[in-house]
Structure formats: structure tokens, C-alpha cells
Amino acid sequence: MTLSSVFPDTHIALAHGNGGRLMRELIASLFARHLANEHLNTQVDAADLPLSTDEGELMMTTDGFTVEPLEFPGGNIGSLAVHGTINDLAVSGALPRYLSLNAFIEEGLEVALLDRVLASMAAACRESEVKVVAGDTKVLRRGQGGGIYFAVTGIGIRPRTLKLGLDRIRPGDTILVSGSVGDHGTAVLLAREQFGLSGELQSDSASVLPITQALCDIPGLRFLRDPTRGGLATVAHEIAHATGHSVRLQQASIPVQDPVRMVCDILGYDPLYLACEGRVVAVVEQASANQAMECLHGLGYHDAAIIGSIESGKAMVILETDIGGERILQELEDDPLPRIC
Amino acid sequence: MTLSSVFPDTHIALAHGNGGRLMRELIASLFARHLANEHLNTQVDAADLPLSTDEGELMMTTDGFTVEPLEFPGGNIGSLAVHGTINDLAVSGALPRYLSLNAFIEEGLEVALLDRVLASMAAACRESEVKVVAGDTKVLRRGQGGGIYFAVTGIGIRPRTLKLGLDRIRPGDTILVSGSVGDHGTAVLLAREQFGLSGELQSDSASVLPITQALCDIPGLRFLRDPTRGGLATVAHEIAHATGHSVRLQQASIPVQDPVRMVCDILGYDPLYLACEGRVVAVVEQASANQAMECLHGLGYHDAAIIGSIESGKAMVILETDIGGERILQELEDDPLPRIC
Numbered sequence: 020m021t022l023s024s025v026f027p028d029t030h031i032a033l034a035h036g037n038g039g040r041l042m043r044e045l046i047a048s049l050f051a052r053h054l055a056n057e058h059l060n061t062q063v064d065a066a067d068l069p070l071s072t073d074e075g076e077l078m079m080t081t082d083g084f085t086v087e088p089l090e091f092p093g094g095n096i097g098s099l100a101v102h103g104t105i106n107d108l109a110v111s112g113a114l115p116r117y118l119s120l121n122a123f124i125e126e127g128l129e130v131a132l133l134d135r136v137l138a139s140m141a142a143a144c145r146e147s148e149v150k151v152v153a154g155d156t157k158v159l160r161r162g163q164g165g166g167i168y169f170a171v172t173g174i175g176i177r178p179r180t181l182k183l184g185l186d187r188i189r190p191g192d193t194i195l196v197s198g199s200v201g202d203h204g205t206a207v208l209l210a211r212e213q214f215g216l217s218g219e220l221q222s223d224s225a226s227v228l229p230i231t232q233a234l235c236d237i238p239g240l241r242f243l244r245d246p247t248r249g250g251l252a253t254v255a256h257e258i259a260h261a262t263g264h265s266v267r268l269q270q271a272s273i274p275v276q277d278p279v280r281m282v283c284d285i286l287g288y289d290p291l292y293l294a295c296e297g298r299v300v301a302v303v304e305q306a307s308a309n310q311a312m313e314c315l316h317g318l319g320y321h322d323a324a325i326i327g328s329i330e331s332g333k334a335m336v337i338l339e340t341d342i343g344g345e346r347i348l349q350e351l352e353d354d355p356l357p358r359i360c
Numbered sequence: 361m362t363l364s365s366v367f368p369d370t371h372i373a374l375a376h377g378n379g380g381r382l383m384r385e386l387i388a389s390l391f392a393r394h395l396a397n398e399h400l401n402t403q404v405d406a407a408d409l410p411l412s413t414d415e416g417e418l419m420m421t422t423d424g425f426t427v428e429p430l431e432f433p434g435g436n437i438g439s440l441a442v443h444g445t446i447n448d449l450a451v452s453g454a455l456p457r458y459l460s461l462n463a464f465i466e467e468g469l470e471v472a473l474l475d476r477v478l479a480s481m482a483a484a485c486r487e488s489e490v491k492v493v494a495g496d497t498k499v500l501r502r503g504q505g506g507g508i509y510f511a512v513t514g515i516g517i518r519p520r521t522l523k524l525g526l527d528r529i530r531p532g533d534t535i536l537v538s539g540s541v542g543d544h545g546t547a548v549l550l551a552r553e554q555f556g557l558s559g560e561l562q563s564d565s566a567s568v569l570p571i572t573q574a575l576c577d578i579p580g581l582r583f584l585r586d587p588t589r590g591g592l593a594t595v596a597h598e599i600a601h602a603t604g605h606s607v608r609l610q611q612a613s614i615p616v617q618d619p620v621r622m623v624c625d626i627l628g629y630d631p632l633y634l635a636c637e638g639r640v641v642a643v644v645e646q647a648s649a650n651q652a653m654e655c656l657h658g659l660g661y662h663d664a665a666i667i668g669s670i671e672s673g674k675a676m677v678i679l680e681t682d683i684g685g686e687r688i689l690q691e692l693e694d695d696p697l698p699r700i701c
């Protein structure tokens with residue numbers, strides 16, 4: 020088996036990092052091909068380690084953070100790194116406990132900025148009761164970094180009885196989202212000066228633990244995921260690929276904030292492909308959908324909405340448009356926004 | 361407390377990443393100040409998590425890898441990342457089990473190079489029976505990365521009865537090293553074309569598990585560490601700082617390969633400050649020193665040597681020189697070799 024037969028490109032492109040098809044191919048044909056083992060599943064948010072503790076099953080997840088700019092309305096790379104990591108554990112049904120932190124810092128970074136970033140990171144840790152227990156710092160030469168890159172690995176504990184996963188999804192199931200989509204992507208976009216736009220929009224960067232812990236008590240819960248890179252559309256494609264069924268979404272039901280819609284209209288982005296950093300997509304048995312919605316509204320997530328369903332048939336994502344038509348939602352190809360998280 | 365009162369510099373310098381005093385200050389006054397908790401100890405190789413499994417205590421460590429060039433005689437960034445991470449667990453007395461992998465890949469990287477790196481990584485995992493169970497990939501814009509940066513977090517299991525640590529070191533104890541020092545630093549240095557030198561020297565990058573597992577059976581073992589960034593001199597300083605005692609080293613006993621000595625003489629480096637990636641510094645009770653040496657020689661580590669001892673008194677590192685004098689070995693200040701690991 021030659022390399023070119025499994026991965027046709029000779030050089031890495033930005034689009035290999037966008038969370039869409041090219042990235043899936045990079046991971047499958049290089050990373051997973053070399054590193055395959057029975058515990059590595061590139062389709063889950065957190066790995067289930069075969070180590071049992073007194074408190075439950077041990078889960079492990081990891082995420083890299085390269086957001087630009089380092090500070091944006093609603094957060095910075097420090098709070099984002101904590102939220103992003105613990106959210107991957109949360110949507111796996113686990114309670115996050117311990118983090119490791121790798122910092123790649125570029126020579127010339129202002130120390131006061133690093134101080135603010137670490138203060139936000141610490142506040143996010145306190146809020147979700149997680150602790151950084153191991154760390155490493157590397158300093159990169161000027162021009163070989165992007166200010167700060169973080170890599171955070173999280174360890175959490177999942178109750179032994181909880182079963183969630185793409186394999187539990189069935190035709191007829193209902194799809195919910197816990198809040199408006201595209202806020203993080205748009206807020207970061209606006210924070211990049213070159214666009215010359217500004218707005219009141221804030222990133223939705225937040226812990227989703229309150230949401231996942233509440234939803235995990237609902238008997239008909241099948242699957243949870245946080246729509247980060249590649250947005251809601253990419254989660255829909257993951258569900259379609261994994262189940263072999265169609266995902267049908269109602270555009271009119273998908274919550275999108277007005278400023279997000281406006282900015283996307285002007286700049287030509289689709290909010291369904293933009294990153295969220297504090298939202299959850301949930302798949303529940305149809306009979307449990309109302310209970311799940313009441314639960315989310317009761318917690319104060321007023322924009323939570325039923326946005327679609329799983330249908331038997333071909334693995335694809337169908338969008339019922341605002342004007343009553345239908346179109347196939349394509350998988351992400353080009354990178355709309357590099358360094359969004 | 362103002363920022364400038366705890367950390368006087370306004371911008372990050374390359375030397376903040378060198379493993380010496382400046383890096384210690386950066387970590388203490390920024391990272392540890394913000395993120396402090398009862399489980400975060402910046403002086404250990406791996407954190408002891410208060411989670412008990414059927415098999416022992418859970419340990420966690422993390423490390424970033426930015427070596428340049430990405431391939432060097434004796435290894436590449438892939439094998440180095442596995443060795444570096446599992447060695448931190450190994451010197452904590454743990455058996456490494458699971459890894460998470462973060463890859464930061466620069467746009468334009470040759471895919472064939474990434475393929476070779478991942479193949480080496482996979483081989484190193486198989487050799488030490490560890491598995492990558494979680495991963496994340498980010499692609500950095502051209503000019504915002506260094507080809508590949510990796511961050512690897514490792515989870516291991518330590519027997520409940522094993523007690524090792526800086527706090528167990530006592531005056532009179534003996535210091536050993538498992539092989540020649542400075543090989544990795546020198547091999548990487550030579551692999552950088554700009555020096556116009558070449559040699560047969562290979563990096564010592566390797567798993568130290570066979571060494572640590574054997575030494576852990578010796579009753580008088582106090583402490584193990586792998587001398588990476590900052591080299592043997594930096595480990596000696598960590599011991600002196602933590603114990604408040606003097607570390608006395610005999611220069612004539614410290615194994616240094618001839619090509620390493622020659623290159624260092626030409627270029628003005630001191631091998632005692634250069635990184636190793638497959639060596640162990642051990643502190644043992646004096647009565648157990650010979651047993652430890654026989655154990656290492658029996659395993660085929662023929663260059664292993666007794667290189668010094670712990671003395672009551674001031675926290676400093678004293679080097680007895682080849683020519684019979686004594687000098688104080690200073691803590692690393694300037695970065696001799698950025699991106700060495």
C-alpha cells in the first residue's frame with residue numbers, strides 16, 4: 020500500500036484542518052492508519068479507557084487551540100481551551116476532573132496578555148471544578164508560532180450505567196440544539212480587525228456541563244455532541260455517515276441570532292458551518308423530545324429548539340429551507356475560518 | 361500584587377523556554393500562580409491523580425515537542441514525542457498505558473514526512489506497549505508553525521507501594537546516570553545544516569522503561585529523573601533546590617561520548633547542559649549504589665556510572681573538574697539550543 024494510494028495530496032493544506040471531509044481523510048489515512056488500536060476511535064469526543072475507578076469509568080479527551088485573535092468578545096484562548104476540553108468529556112456523559120496543559124508560546128508575546136489568558140483559564144477551571152494537574156511550556160521562535168497555542172487533555176469519570184453513542188441513534192429520533200449556532204465563529208471573525216466590522220455579538224464559549232448533566236437523566240437520550248469546528252452541519256454529517264441514515268433539518272427551527280445572520284449574509288458564510296463553543300446537539304427518542312426541551316428551557320436555555328429528525332434511507336443531510344424547499348447540505352470542503360478554535 | 365512584582369519581564373523571550381531559571385520563574389509566577397491546586401506540582405515529572413484503579417495509582421504527565429529539524433540521526437519528532445512522554449511516567453515509577461496526541465501541522469508540510477513521523481511514533485508505541493487513545497489535529501497557516509508541533513499526554517499506573525521523590529533524598533546518597541550525556545542535543549545540533557558539521561553521532565532518544573522498571577526493584581532507590589531540556593546540570597539544580605543540600609559531581613566520572621565532547625569544544629557548548637532523551641539520573645542510598653550499577657550493566661547499559669553524591673550544606677551544584685579543581689555549576693540562563701525537543 021503506497022502513501023499516494025491512501026492519501027492523494029503531497030502537501031498539507033489549510034483545509035486539512037477545517038473539521039470537514041479533508042480533515043477526516045487526513046486523520047483516517049495517516050493518523051489512524053499508523054496508530055490504530057482497539058481504544059482509538061476517531062468518531063468519539065472522548066476515549067473510554069479500560070481502567071475502572073471507584074467512581075466510574077475513566078474517559079480521556081484532547082484538543083488543540085489556535086484561535087486568532089487570542090482575545091475575543093466573550094472569552095480568550097484560556098477560557099476557550101478549558102471549555103473546549105471539558106465539553107468533549109461532558110457530551111460523552113462524563114464529569115470532567117483533571118486537565119493537562121501544553122503551552123506553545125511565541126517569543127515576543129506580551130506577558131500581560133499571557134497573564135489575562137491564564138486568569139481566564141483559572142476562572143473557567145474553578146467554575147467547572149476541574150484542576151490542571153500537569154503542564155509543559157515551550158517557547159517558539161518569533162515567526163514560528165501564533166502568539167499562543169494550547170493543547171489540553173482532559174480526564175473525566177462516567178457513570179458505569181450511562182450508554183450514549185452514534186450507534187444508539189435510530190430512524191424517528193429527534194434532534195435538538197441547546198442554543199443559537201454560529202455565535203463563536205462570528206464573534207471571532209468580527210474580532211479580526213481586517214474585516215472592519217464590529218458588533219455586540221459575543222462568543223458562546225461556555226461549559227456545557229449543566230446541559231449534559233441534565234440531559235443524561237432523560238431515559239430516551241441517544242447521543243450528545245458539541246458542534247465546534249465545522250459547526251452544526253458537520254455534526255449532522257457525522258450522524259449521517261455513522262448511522263447510514265438521513266438527517267433532516269428544518270432551517271426555520273434552527274436558532275441563529277440576528278447579528279450572526281446579518282454578518283454571514285454580508286460576508287457570505289453559512290452559520291450552519293460556523294463553530295459553536297458552548298452548545299450541544301442532542302439526539303433523543305421522539306417520545307422524550309418534549310421532556311428534553313422542557314428540561315433545557317427550565318435551565319434557562321431559552322433558545323433551545325427541536326431542529327430535525329433522523330429518517331431511514333441514504334446517508335445524507337437534507338435541509339428544509341425557510342421558503343419551503345429542500346436542499347442537500349454538503350460536507351464542508353474549504354476552510355471558511357482557519358484558527359477559529 | 362501586580363504582575364510586574366511577580367514577573368519583571370514584559371515580553372516572552374526564547375530563554376523562557378530553556379528548562380533553566382527563567383523558565384522556572386515563568387512557570388511559578390504565571391502558570392502555577394493562576395492554576396495552583398493541591399495536585400499541581402511543577403517539580404514532578406508526572407502528577408499523582410487521586411483516582412485509584414484496580415491496578416494501582418493513576419499518574420498523568422504531558423509534554424510538548426518542537427524539535428528542529430523534524431528528523432535527526434536516531435529518531436524524529438514522532439518517536440521523540442512517545443519516548444519523551446513515557447519516560448516522564450517511567451521515572452515516576454509508573455508503567456505508561458495510554459497517550460493522547462495533539463498535532464499542530466503547518467500548511468505546506470510534505471505529507472510523506474508526516475507519514476514517516478507517524479510510522480516512527482507507532483513503532484515507539486508498540487515497543488513500549490502504549491496506545492494513543494485520543495487525538496486532535498490543527499493546521500497552522502504557513503509561517504505560523506514549525507512544520508510539526510506535538511503535544512502528548514500520558515496516563516500510567518504506579519504500584520501503590522512504590523515511593524519515590526525529591527523529598528526522599530538524603531545527604532550521603534549516591535547519584536548515577538544510565539549512559540552518556542548530551543547525545544540528543546548534539547545529534548540535533550549536527551542535523552541543523554547551518555553548522556556544516558556531520559558525524560556518526562545518534563540521538564539517545566529511547567524508552568527508559570527497562571531502566572526504571574529494574575531500578576524500582578532496588579530497595580534503596582530514592583529518586584529518578586530523565587535529564588531532558590537543560591541536561592544533567594539542570595537535574596542537579598532541581599535536586600539542590602528541592603533538598604536544600606549540595607550536589608557534588610565528579611566531571612571525570614560523567615560519561616560523555618568523544619564526538620559530543622569534540623563538537624561541544626568546537627562550538628562552545630557544555631555537554632552537561634545538553635538534552636538527553638533516553639537517559640536516567642538516579643539517586644540511591646549509598647549502600648545500594650553498587651547493586652544499582654550491576655543492575656544497569658547487566659541490562660547492557662555499559663556506560664552507566666556513579667557520578668556524584670548529595671552533601672549536607674548549601675543548595676548548590678559543585679563540579680570537581682578533570683584537573684582536580686572545583687567549580688560551582690551555574691543554573692542555565694541563556695538558551696543554548698532552542699527547539700531541541
